[in-house]
Amino acid sequence: MGAIRTIGVIGGGAWGTALALTAARSGSDVRLWARDPGIVSDIRSRRQNSRYLPGITFDEDLNATTSLEDVAGADALLLVTPAQTTRAMLAALKKTGRAQGPVVLCAKGIEQTSGKLLSKVLSEELPGAEAAVLSGPSFADDVARGLPTAVTVAASSAKTALSLCESMQSPCFRPYASIDILGAQIGGALKNVLAIACGAVVGRKLGASAQAALTARGFAELSRLGTAMGAQSETLTGLSGLGDLVLTCSSSQSRNFSFGLRLGEGFMASELISAGGKLAEGAYSARVAVKLGQKHDIDVPICETVARMIDEDLSIDDALNTLMARPLKPESEVV
Numbered sequence: 373m374g375a376i377r378t379i380g381v382i383g384g385g386a387w388g389t390a391l392a393l394t395a396a397r398s399g400s401d402v403r404l405w406a407r408d409p410g411i412v413s414d415i416r417s418r419r420q421n422s423r424y425l426p427g428i429t430f431d432e433d434l435n436a437t438t439s440l441e442d443v444a445g446a447d448a449l450l451l452v453t454p455a456q457t458t459r460a461m462l463a464a465l466k467k468t469g470r471a472q473g474p475v476v477l478c479a480k481g482i483e484q485t486s487g488k489l490l491s492k493v494l495s496e497e498l499p500g501a502e503a504a505v506l507s508g509p510s511f512a513d514d515v516a517r518g519l520p521t522a523v524t525v526a527a528s529s530a531k532t533a534l535s536l537c538e539s540m541q542s543p544c545f546r547p548y549a550s551i552d553i554l555g556a557q558i559g560g561a562l563k564n565v566l567a568i569a570c571g572a573v574v575g576r577k578l579g580a581s582a583q584a585a586l587t588a589r590g591f592a593e594l595s596r597l598g599t600a601m602g603a604q605s606e607t608l609t610g611l612s613g614l615g616d617l618v619l620t621c622s623s624s625q626s627r628n629f630s631f632g633l634r635l636g637e638g639f640m641a642s643e644l645i646s647a648g649g650k651l652a653e654g655a656y657s658a659r660v661a662v663k664l665g666q667k668h669d670i671d672v673p674i675c676e677t678v679a680r681m682i683d684e685d686l687s688i689d690d691a692l693n694t695l696m697a698r699p700l701k702p703e704s705e706v707v
């Protein structure tokens with residue numbers, strides 16, 4: 373893979389727009405595809421995405437379009453629509469004739485219907501493309517404002533990972549290269565589920581000790597399942613694993629944490645989901661995480677509890693009792 377000069381960003385939401393700004397700040401030639409013509413015209417005429425990044429006016433000019441053909445020929449593509457839309461977006465991309473080149477998966481989720489990681493979905497839909505993943509502790513709002521951020525950029529080859537890092541880096545955005553695309557995806561998907569649990573604990577006012585305990589035991593789940601699925605331990609303790617878990621388990625800026633906060637305040641998941649509202653990817657990944665745990669014979673009690681809160685409207689108090697009443701066990705395998 374040579375130098376990456378042109379970048380196509382697919383997805384005009386908060387994260388797609390923030391990543392397009394990031395690539396533009398790095399000096400790359402960027403085109404942003406959004407489904408909604410209103411977003412495209414907002415970006416073009418007012419240098420804003422007022423729906424998804426309210427209150428932010430960009431310094432950079434962004435080239436936005438509603439035509440997928442306009443972005444499909446770029447050296448690298450960043451796919452930044454919600455995880456459950458990945459397969460359909462890749463199928464649409466295939467129709468443009470795009471068959472090769474790196475596709476950077478930026479959504480943090482697992483395909484609900486199949487339990488497949490997004491890199492697997494990519495290999496099925498665009499077998500000639502090289503899979504890459506961008507993940508780590510990074511709120512779109514912070515990144516769009518140019519606040520300092522560091523992420524993991526993983527690709528199947530180190531050369532591609534490094535080229536992608538170069539095409540995205542700037543004084544406020546520091547990507548670290550990796551070749552562990554599996555680990556980078558697992559951390560990003562599971563931390564969203566665990567952030568819902570932490571938000572619920574805070575919403576129910578159970579205290580900072582409980583929040584810290586849940587974050588640490590959540591990390592134990594993420595590590596166990598990630599390792600069983602083939603992730604490298606350095607990735608799980610790095611930016612895309614522990615780094616992102618700490619961020620989203622502690623901040624109401626996170627939509628997953630905020631979703632959990634409402635559960636903790638007594639709202640039922642079914643009410644929150646039917647009301648629409650902001651994207652909480654963990655609500656779609658919780659049950660899949662449990663199934664992956666079963667498949668790999670790994671205990672994931674926090675993910676299981678979150679899945680029951682979502683699928684069965686289990687209340688926060690019943691959820692807490694379920695977790696606290698589990699039989700005592702060693703903290704790690706070593707005891």
Ligand SMILES: NC(=O)C1=CN([C@@H]2O[C@H](COP(=O)(O)OP(=O)(O)OC[C@H]3O[C@@H](n4cnc5c(N)ncnc54)[C@H](O)[C@@H]3O)[C@@H](O)[C@H]2O)C=CC1
Pocket residue numbers: 383384385386387388406407408424452453454455457460461478479480481510511512513650651653
């Ligand atoms: N917002 C953030 O801070 C970060 C988000 N992410 C991940 O990025 C992914 C996207 O998140 P956001 O941009 O924040 O979400 P968002 O809700 O701000 O935007 C989603 C975008 O996808 C579009 N979209 C929805 N369904 C679509 C479909 N079927 N076809 C085409 N476009 C469709 C929407 O129109 C919107 O432009 C998620 O997986 C999220 O976990 C990752 C890191 C940071």
Ligand SMILES: O=C(CO)COP(=O)(O)O
Pocket residue numbers: 480508509510511512564567616619620625626627628629651652653
């Ligand atoms: O992934 C994120 C930050 O790294 C964004 O988290 P939320 O989707 O919970 O807002």
